[in-house]
Amino acid sequence: MGRKDGGLFINSKRFGSLQKPCMKDMILFLNCMTTSHSDADACVRQKEQLVACMESQSKKNRKSWGSINYQLQRLSRGRK
DSSP: OEEEETTEEEEHHHHHTOOOTTHHHHHHHHHHHHHTTSOGGGGHHHHHHHHHHHHHSOGGGSOOOOOHHHHHHHHHHTTO
């Protein structure tokens, strides 16, 4: 179901369905960095693919959770 961290309830079902479109590219880049002992010059192709994937994800396709100030105010209301 969910986990509790102190008094905070975390709904794992809500975050389990989040899409991770650049995960494959990120794993390829991190594996390349591991095998080349953190030499970024050896992983240029993987880095470019990851950057291209991340740039292709636009903000208008994602659901906005509101500003950080709104979220902090919402959390502080529950603690009074």
